[in-house]
Amino acid sequence: MLTLDHLAIVAPDLAAGVAYVRDGLGIDMPEGGRHREMGTRNHLLRLGEALFLEVIAIDPEAAAPPHARWFGLSDPGRVRADWESGRRLRGFVARTDDLDRLLGAHGERFGKAARMTRCALTWRFAVRPDGAWPEDGALPCPMTWGDGPHPAAAMPDLGCRLAGLTLTHPDPDRIAALYRTLDLADAPAVRAGAFGYRAEIATPGGLRVLS
Numbered sequence: 001m002l003t004l005d006h007l008a009i010v011a012p013d014l015a016a017g018v019a020y021v022r023d024g025l026g027i028d029m030p031e032g033g034r035h036r037e038m039g040t041r042n043h044l045l046r047l048g049e050a051l052f053l054e055v056i057a058i059d060p061e062a063a064a065p066p067h068a069r070w071f072g073l074s075d076p077g078r079v080r081a082d083w084e085s086g087r088r089l090r091g092f093v094a095r096t097d098d099l100d101r102l103l104g105a106h107g108e109r110f111g112k113a114a115r116m117t118r119c120a121l122t123w124r125f126a127v128r129p130d131g132a133w134p135e136d137g138a139l140p141c142p143m144t145w146g147d148g149p150h151p152a153a154a155m156p157d158l159g160c161r162l163a164g165l166t167l168t169h170p171d172p173d174r175i176a177a178l179y180r181t182l183d184l185a186d187a188p189a190v191r192a193g194a195f196g197y198r199a200e201i202a203t204p205g206g207l208r209v210l211s
Contacts, residue, residue, distance in 0.1 A: 002094035002102070002142060004186035006152075007047075007165070007199055009055045009210070010071045010090040012080045017055035018043050020088055026205045030156055033118040034059055038069050042118075046155040047162045047201065053210075054093075068131030070141065075132075089197040089210050091137035092165070094184060099124055099144040106182070109134050110142055121151055136195065138167060138175045140184070163207060164200040168193035 011017025021029050021043075029043040032054070039062035045053040058073055068074040071090065082090060096102050099113055103126055111128035125143040128134065134141065145151070165188040169175050172190040179187040188197070199210045 002096050002140065002182050002184045004051065004140075004165075004184075005093045005095040005143065006052045006054050007092050007162075007197075007210075008071060008090055008141075009053070009088050010073065010079055010082070011055055011057040011088070012076065012083050013060075014041055014043065014055065014057040016083070017057055017088075021045065021053070021055060021210065024210050025160065025201060025203050025208045027158055027160060027203060029053070029055060030158075034062060035116060035118055036062070037065060037114065037116055038073070039063060039065050040069060040071075040073060044151075044155055045160060046152050046157050047160055048152065050150040050152050051162060052152045052155060053160075053199075053201075068127070068129065070125065070127050070131055072132050074130075086211060087196060089199055091133050091197070092140045092188070093125075094140035094142055096142055096144055099126065099142060102126075102142055102182075109139060121148075122146070135175070135178070137197075138169055138195070139178060139182075159204040161202045162199060163202045164198075165189070166191060166198045168196050168198075170195065 029045045032042040032044040034041045041059035042056040110126040113124045116125045167188040168191045176190045
């Protein structure tokens with residue numbers, strides 16, 4: 001089984017991503033940290049006991065890795081184009097207790113597992129050879145936290161909760177069928193339309209939307 005773990009806003013730079021969330025939710029996202037293996041950096045916002053929102057971008061102070069970055073960040077032109085077109089909430093990550101089994105069955109979609117770190121935290125994350133999103137972001141990036149506690153439990157609770165997540169897609173029936181095949185819990189609702197995510201988030205200031 002796969003379970004919704006976190007939402008990912010992929011930004012051309014970290015300041016732009018944090019400002020977008022501040023404007024949309026009225027919340028200043030706390031800093032997360034750096035990912036040495038990918039040369040990226042993030043900010044994180046708790047959305048539940050085992051759920052959070054991530055803003056991620058290339059870390060300009062880090063060396064470029066010898067392989068493709070995750071979340072499509074090795075293609076800055078595409079990241080910028082998506083950002084300017086409004087595709088800012090770019091996709092989501094789902095966790096599993098058996099990442100190796102999942103990749104054994106669906107490795108052609110998700111790539112291979114790699115060890116990742118942020119500060120003292122360690123986990124395994126599946127990355128395609130080109131670093132691109134599975135199904136251009138319609139499918140999640142799979143990962144596992146291992147045996148440790150979920151990191152959202154240690155994040156400051158600023159009173160935000162995910163109230164709903166919807167994906168619009170040109171072929172919604174096919175994507176919904178893939179979610180069932182993957183046994184994806186808490187899957188986004190899928191509707192027909194141009195590709196895009198819409199997250200409804202309950203905040204101390206009321207219900208807000210990120211897309």
